[in-house]
Amino acid sequence: MAEVTTKDIMEEFELALVNDEDSVAYRPITTSDISRPGMEMAGFFTYYPAKRIQLIGKTELSFYEQLSEEEQLDRMEQLCTYDTPAVILSRGMEAPQPLINAANEVGLPIFSTEISTTRMSSKLTTYLESKLAPMTALHGVLIDIYGIGVMITGSSGVGKSETALDLVRRGHRLVADDSVEIRQEQDGVLVGRSPELIRHLLEIRGLGIINVMTLFGAGAVRNEKRIGLAIDLEAWDQKKQYDRLGLDEDFMQVFDTGLPKITVPVRPGRNLAVIIEVAAMNFRLKRMGINAAEQFSERLTSVINESDTDND
Template sequence: MAEITAKVLMEEFELTLLNDEESVTFRPVTTSDISRPGMEMAGFFTYYPAKRIQLLGKTEMSFYEQLSKEDQQDRMVRLCTYDTPAIILSRGLQPPAELTEAADEVGVPVFSADMSTTRLSSKLTTFLESKLAPMTAMHGVLIDIYGIGVLITGSSGVGKSETALDLVRRGHRLVADDSVEIRQEQEGVLVGRSPELIRHLLEIRGLGIINVMTLFGAGAVRNEKRIGLSIDLEAWDQKKQYDRLGLDEEHLKVFETDLPKITVPVRPGRNLAVIIEVAAMNFRLKRMGINAAEQFSERLTSVIEESDADQD
């Protein structure tokens, strides 16, 4: 999980720092939830979520202006805690003196944004959910095939990178090779990307490192992609019984998400790029409600039932 501070938000959303920079402490933001302290402005601090970013809009500040001087000072002192990562005023609003004084006392940065309160809250939440999402790294290759993010896994040397190169030559887009950083942005949504160090690079044994974007153009790569399907390549085992109909469903569990998984045996003569390409297209058809394996099973059952009826 990346560490996000108020300084990162200031640079990302072009926020203006309104209080004393020397007094500010850029604390880490630990939650994507945003707080609009309306109840707190009225004096109810029993369940005050101090560790959230506090967003003050026109409604909160209009109510604040109606308070007495003593209440105004009290509200701002209680609003600014050592746990509060930042206070942001929307619509270009300027902070009252009570707020800047209280914020400087404990080092809370106070920012101003030109956006409306609702839009700013939405943008902040989306950005923080992406950055604070749980993340892991997996050994494999991630390819965008017909709009489906396909994670190709398997033991070292099984042919993942060579298959990825063949898929790129067929017009598909490389996301990551060797190491795939996966984050769960929300339940059931996995997004993969490449580490910065090896972005757009592909390692081919005997050939070395190649830059896919330089060789095949910008249309052959993308920085990240939602993962929809996992394909595991394994050396062909004569003793193992492989699924020949496609009725069996396997899953790869990443965080709390069950990713559909297909095991493809590898042996000389099999065109893995074509097999994976067709697997991605078949996966799209299944999501559209067309399942060839189930249709075949239903036909077979129908034929058997008709045969039994004729015998009777």
């Protein structure tokens, strides 16, 4: 999981720091949840989510202004804790002096933005969910094939990078080679990208390192892609029974997401690029409700039933 600090969001959303920079500490943000402290303004701090960014809008501030001076001081002292990452005031509203004083006491940054409260909450949540998503790295190649992010895995030397090069030549786009950084942005959504060090690079045994963007142009690469399908390349095993109809469904587990997986045996003479290209197109058809294997199975069952009826 990447670390995000309050300074990162200040720079990302061009927030203005309200209190004295010398007295604040840019704290790490550990959750993408945002809190609008309406109940807290009313004095209910029993379940106060102190580790969330506190977003104060016009509603909260209007209620706060109706409180007595003693209540205002009490609310802000309880709102500003050492665990709270930041307080953000929307719509360019001016920060009350009790808030500034309480925040300075604990080194809490107060930001101001001209963006509306709801829009700021939405933008901030989306940004933090992306940055704080669980992340892992897997050995493989990620290619964008007809809009489907295809993760190609397999043992070293099986031909993943060579297949990727052939796919790029056929007009598809490389996302990552050798190492794919995968983050789970939400349930069922996996997004892959390349580590910065090897971005746009492809390693071909005998040739060495090649720069795909330099050779094939900017249209041959992309920085990240949602992963929809995993294809595992394995050396052909005469003793193993491979699925010939495509009725069996297999999955590759990444975090708590089951990624559809196809196992493709590799042996001399097989055009892997074409097979993977067709697999991606067939996967798209299945998502549209067209399953050739099931149609064939139903057709076969129908023929068998008709034959049995004729025999009777």
